[in-house]
Amino acid sequence: MDGVSRVEDEVCPICKLDTYMNPSMRFLINTECYHKMCESCVDRIYSQGPAPCPYPSCGKTLRKNRFKRQVFSDVAVEREVDVRKRVAKVFNRRREEFASLKDYNDYLEEVETAIFNLVNKVDVEATEARLEAYEAANAQEIAANASLQTQEAEIAERLRNLDEERRRQQRTIALEESLTAQELKREVERKVIKELANAKEGEAENVVRKAVAAAQKTMQLRKSSARRSGRDTPTVSFEDAALLMINSKLATPDTRDDLPYDPLEGEEYTNDLYTVRDHYYDPFLDNIENSSQAKAAGFGVKNVYEQVLLEAFMGLGCFIEHEKVRNRGAVAT
Incomplete structure (x- = not known):
């Protein structure tokens, strides 16, 4: 199984080229859908502007500036790390800002709930709305903590x-x-x-x-x-x-x-x-x-x-x- 998965990871699912024929090939992912493709395909498809993701049944519109190198071999881990970074920029309050430890723990639980919903695609629209509302209401505090x-x-x-x-x-x-x-x-x-x-x-x-x-x-x-x-x-x-x-x-x-x-x-x-x-x-x-x-x-x-x-x-x-x-x-x- 390891050998099969390793070969699949080294082949671009769009152009079907692999690292055996092109050792300098680099793979990129987009934070919109986290579908992987080689750097040549990204240049070829998105150099002229936004375009749909070439993966079947994806349908998301991707932009070239949103592609990045994949850090973790597991895409699920990559996505969760990105979500945590994004949520942490909004929910960035510190322990000393809370009157009691219970209030701070309740706040952390709220943060983890938002992360869980975004990672697992549960109630995404309501979670996104809550993030936007919190960011708008606490813009000064967020900037100060940042x-x-x-x-x-x-x-x-x-x-x-x-x-x-x-x-x-x-x-x-x-x-x-x-x-x-x-x-x-x-x-x-x-x-x-x-x-x-x-x-x-x-x-x-x-x-x-x-x-x-x-x-x-x-x-x-x-x-x-x-x-x-x-x-x-x-x-x-x-x-x-x-x-x-x-x-x-x-x-x-x-x-x-x-x-x-x-x-x-x-x-x-x-x-x-x-x-x-x-x-x-x-x-x-x-x-x-x-x-x-x-x-x-x-x-x-x-x-x-x-x-x-x-x-x-x-x-x-x-x-x-x-x-x-x-x-x-x-x-x-």
Whole structure:
């Protein structure tokens, strides 16, 4: 049955052409009757103006500008979605407009009754008349609620963009810190090898310990410096931006030069994707960690844990559509 229905769906019922012969064929439906036909038939029949639906016994007059792409495979679902959108534009009152929950539920029941009648073609004329009368009597309230819905949609979109930018910045910072750590590790390895070559007998462990401590201190200083350098361009948090935009106010971050210096500023940053434990079961890494040669080179097993987890979680928070657009732009240039 699935194979038969799939073949029928790929054949235009008007011109009888199918997607096998024309892979670029697109099917359209009209919101008047929801009968499907290919885009070529729509252009051929309705380019000169309104015309009857070519389906037998339909009789509805169709216009080209009312045709659209079918989103759902089931036409009944497509029709119900369209009806719900249409009714929702008229019955768009909000919960806070009602004195009690019962009044609001009665209102929702009235809305669902109208949708049911239009979808199932029950008492259509009376339902259409009730919709028109309600729209005429509540035109100002409907317009005000529609405007409010538009503002809320804009706020939600801006919040999504802010959240996307925040995640992108976090990924960039994590990648930069990883590259910095790798560069510092290579510097430590070269320094340790050079100092071990000139060290006296029995001083190897002391040389390695000092080199590792110096590397850790350097890494902390670099992190602190990088975070303090962002003082002039602070990033508004997702939650703060939501409150600011909901109240329709723009806040200017305080960037005065007389702000007190805080040497620990930025040190409260924590990774919210994962937590690095002090030890994981890995015999291979344990053997390397206990090797005197690895210690001499400044090897630290926790650095490996951090690097592996960073690479594993690097894809989280990645926006695929954004990356596609950026990659296409890079290829074009």
